[in-house]
Amino acid sequence: MYFNKNNNFFHGIMFHHFHDNSIHKNSQGSLNKDDFYKIINFIGKKNILDANLFFEKFKHNKLKENEVCITFDDAIKCQIDIALPVLEDLKIKSFFFVYTSIFEGKPDNLEFFRYFRTNYFNSIEEFYENFYKILDKDLKTFFKKNQKKIKSIKTKFPFYSVEDIKFRLIRDTFLTKKKYEETMFLMFKEKRFNQKNLLKKLFFQKEDLNELNNLGHIIGLHSHNHPTMLENLNYEDQKNEYEKCMNIISEILNKPKHEIKYMSHPCGSYNKDTLQILDDLGLELGFKQIMEIEVERGMNKVNNSHLEIARQDHSEILKRMN
Ligand SMILES: [Zn+2]
Structure with missing residues (x-):
């Protein structure tokens, strides 16, 4: 059973990397197609809501404690190559949170570093x-x-x-x-490693974003440059991170900005300024990446606000399955 006394509240399930051992190698914390099927099975497909339904129920305070949604961060290509066919097979619509410097050909070096490692x-x-x-x-x-x-x-x-x-x-x-x-x-x-030419292999292209959108998945914000400690940026820099991200997604999808209402915090990093900025941008649902109540931040419940909804990392689920 996935649900127990520690997670009897609605939340997101967080995924990052996948491998198939042809284009995408097995890497730290990555999943293959079968792992992904098994995790969904373990949670129970009936408990996994489509992203838009999760949002609608959330807005109307109708989410039950055993209801979750699936989320992907970082716009990494292995999600399209490996996870998307599974989602389509099972008819599950998910959230994809993307950072947008990728679409200017300037992704964070994070993925190159990971590939290198x-x-x-x-x-x-x-x-x-x-x-x-x-x-x-x-x-x-x-x-x-x-x-x-x-x-x-x-x-x-x-x-x-x-x-x-x-x-x-x-x-x-x-x-x-x-x-x-x-x-x-x-x-x-x-090690004579050259990261050029890896862009297309490692990251979403604009067409991928449109494909996801056309299939009914939901694209959300994840900042522009994906700073690892966004909370250390001043107000203006944080505002730029999210405004730029919103502008680029809106332009690629040819969608008005007010229709983009969803986000996740890169590396789970945010502060009061961030939440204010996101509110001002009209965001209505935001995910963090932990399942705990952060007492030191003055929280008294786990889903602390509409911009601080809990997420479970897939590796934690895998551990429980074994
Ligand atoms: Zn991220």
């Missing part, structure tokens, strides 16, 4: 080891100072390993984005 190292541990070696900084004190934080992140995001969390802390707080990317590019060089 997956294709040029035998394991994620080997990658971390290489990264720390090239970075060549004393990290012991930093990890020691952040012991408590690492523990609390592990509780919030149980699907990350401690090594993943440590790496993310180094990437997001110890290093600047610039320094992090420089280190990665040094590694690219060392």
Whole structure:
């Protein structure tokens, strides 16, 4: 049984990467077609609402505690190649949250980094080891100072390993984005990896967005540049992130902006400014990416507001199935 006392409230199910071992290699946390069928089966197809129905029921306060919807983040091509045929087979309509710098040919380097990690190292541990070696900084004190934080992140995001969390802390707080990317590019060089020509293979094209829309799936915002810590940006920069994203989606789909009412927070990162900006843009449904009540943010319920609806990561479901 998927539903239990810890998740007896409506929420989204969050998916990112898929693999088929031809175009898309098996990578950290990725699913194949069969895994996807099994997860849907485990949740129970009757509990999975089409995206538009989920929204309608949400708006009218009619969602039941065992009702969920399926969501995809980041506009990555493997979702079209592997997950979409399953959705169409089962006649499930989902949310796709896309960041839009992709459509200007400037995706975040995140996916290239992931591709590199997956294709040029035998394991994620080997990658971390290489990264720390090239970075060549004393990290012991930093990890020691952040012991408590690492523990609390592990509780919030149980699907990350401690090594993943440590790496993310180094990437997001110890290093600047610039320094992090420089280190990665040094590694690219060392392994003679060239990320050009991968754009089409890794990311949605404009046609994909239109295809999804025509099939009845719902496209929503996920910022323009996909910053890992959006909450650290000032008000104006955050506003730009979402306005630009909305303008580009509206233009590609040839749809008025007021019809785009849905979003998910990149890396789950937002603050009061973000929520104000999203409200001003007329967004009516937003997803975070955790299932917990964040007491430190002053929350007393899990679906804290229309822009803070909980999502379960697929890896957590997989764990429970096994
Ligand atoms: Zn994302």
